[in-house]
Amino acid sequence: xxxxxxxxxxxxxxxxxxxxxxxxxxxxxxxxxxxxxxxxxxxxxxxxxxxxxxxxxxxxxxxxxxxxxxxxxxxxxxxxxxxxxxxxxxxxxxxxxxxxxxxxxxxxxxxxxxxxxxxxxxxxxxxxxxxxxxxxxxxxxxxxxxxxxxxxxxxxxxxxxxxxxxxxxxxxxxxxxxxxxxxxxxxxxxxxxxxxxxxxxxxxxxxxxxxxxxxxxxxxxxxxxxxxxxxxxxxxxxxxxxxxxxxxxxxxxxxxxxxx
Amino acid sequence: xxxxxxxxxxxxxxxxxxxxxxxxxxxxxxxxxxxxxxxxxxxxxxxxxxxxxxxxxxxxxxxxxxxxxxxxxxxxxxxxxxxxxxxxxxxxxxxxxxxxxxxxxxxxxxxxxxxxxxxxxxxxxxxxxxxxxxxxxxxxxxxxxxxxxxxx
Numbered sequence: 001x002x003x004x005x006x007x008x009x010x011x012x013x014x015x016x017x018x019x020x021x022x023x024x025x026x027x028x029x030x031x032x033x034x035x036x037x038x039x040x041x042x043x044x045x046x047x048x049x050x051x052x053x054x055x056x057x058x059x060x061x062x063x064x065x066x067x068x069x070x071x072x073x074x075x076x077x078x079x080x081x082x083x084x085x086x087x088x089x090x091x092x093x094x095x096x097x098x099x100x101x102x103x104x105x106x107x108x109x110x111x112x113x114x115x116x117x118x119x120x121x122x123x124x125x126x127x128x129x130x131x132x133x134x135x136x137x138x139x140x141x142x143x144x145x146x147x148x149x150x151x152x153x154x155x156x157x158x159x160x161x162x163x164x165x166x167x168x169x170x171x172x173x174x175x176x177x178x179x180x181x182x183x184x185x186x187x188x189x190x191x192x193x194x195x196x197x198x199x200x201x202x203x204x205x206x207x208x209x210x211x212x213x214x215x216x217x218x219x220x221x222x223x224x225x226x227x228x229x230x231x232x233x234x235x236x237x238x239x240x241x242x243x244x245x246x247x248x249x250x251x252x253x254x255x256x257x258x259x260x
Numbered sequence: 261x262x263x264x265x266x267x268x269x270x271x272x273x274x275x276x277x278x279x280x281x282x283x284x285x286x287x288x289x290x291x292x293x294x295x296x297x298x299x300x301x302x303x304x305x306x307x308x309x310x311x312x313x314x315x316x317x318x319x320x321x322x323x324x325x326x327x328x329x330x331x332x333x334x335x336x337x338x339x340x341x342x343x344x345x346x347x348x349x350x351x352x353x354x355x356x357x358x359x360x361x362x363x364x365x366x367x368x369x370x371x372x373x374x375x376x377x378x379x380x381x382x383x384x385x386x387x388x389x390x391x392x393x394x395x396x397x398x399x400x401x402x403x404x405x406x407x408x409x410x411x412x
Binding site for chain 1: 337395
């Protein structure tokens with residue numbers, strides 16, 4: 001374990017150093033949702049004392065150290081200090097897992113550790129616990145550039161995500177790309193369209209008055225074009241999450257970001 | 261999809277083709293696209309009401325044209341800028357051309373973000389409560405056309 005995480009930490013550290021020379025993503029026109037926010041919302045995100053998402057970080061830290069399940073373990077029993085063991089982890093998720101031959105995200109991995117390593121019940125998607133833990137883990141990579149792998153075994157999953165992204169759906173017959181690639185920076189009535197990036201997730205959304213997952217956002221964006229959404233945690237959304245994370249390559253992890 | 265395939269298939273053969281909505285749609289009205297650029301005939305035969313058309317353009321649950329277009333509707337604070345400014349659109353296009361652009365703009369531009377407001381065919385994963393339905397009704401289309409015609 002220790003070695004594994006040290007290895008990953010070093011690799012990501014090297015990448016971080018390499019990309020610091022160039023402002024993250026700026027060159028390719030890749031923009032965080034942050035850059036579309038009002039100064040007030042930006043200020044709220046920037047100040048940890050004002051950022052309402054920090055409550056989820058605190059809750060996540062408590063859960064990290066709480067023993068749960070029949071094995072009598074906490075996350076900390078195995079992973080020790082998250083500031084070290086989880087640093088950089090978020091930058092490479094979602095990622096291909098040879099054991100399941102699929103792409104997994106952080107939420108999936110947390111629940112896998114709960115069921116397989118702790119003999120604890122999985123947390124429900126969008127539950128306070130799973131959100132808090134995901135926020136907490138991703139927060140350990142704050143400022144580090146997103147860098148998911150989309151080659152090798154990940155290729156078919158990446159391609160499925162890309163197809164989803166470009167496929168029209170719903171009664172309004174729109175694909176993700178119509179709003180977030182073709183028209184980013186334009187106004188849809190009062191909404192300023194961003195590139196629909198995921199580097200800040202789970203985000204604290206002012207409209208929701210709470211933190212929400214990437215998959216909750218995908219469901220909302222499906223429903224607003226009157227399309228049937230998929231389940232949070234579904235394979236379809238895992239693949240889509242991989243593709244969208246790749247679109248945001250180089251963007252700094254902002255979790256917990258604040259969004260309208 | 262269905263309509264596009266049909267349109268492509270008809271290219272170079274006959275320039276007039278019949279396109280019809282899903283039979284499941286209660287108010288499905290058949291219409292004819294002429295020269296891939298126009299639907300000259302009214303969907304209902306009843307004249308449109310420009311006042312109602314204007315209200316539909318504002319209504320978020322109906323036309324919601326303001327989501328993407330700047331229009332001469334000053335009392336509404338937010339106009340989208342995804343599409344073209346519709347000021348003067350009534351002099352740029354004939355009635356039939358306007359009707360096609362509201363009924364199914366994908367005939368003109370297959371890649372457009374603009375929804376087809378009167379189409380049920382070829383859609384993917386439509387929410388159950390909207391299946392077989394069009395975004396607006398046939399008379400709504402005529403009301404909107406009547407309104408667009410006033411934008412000289």
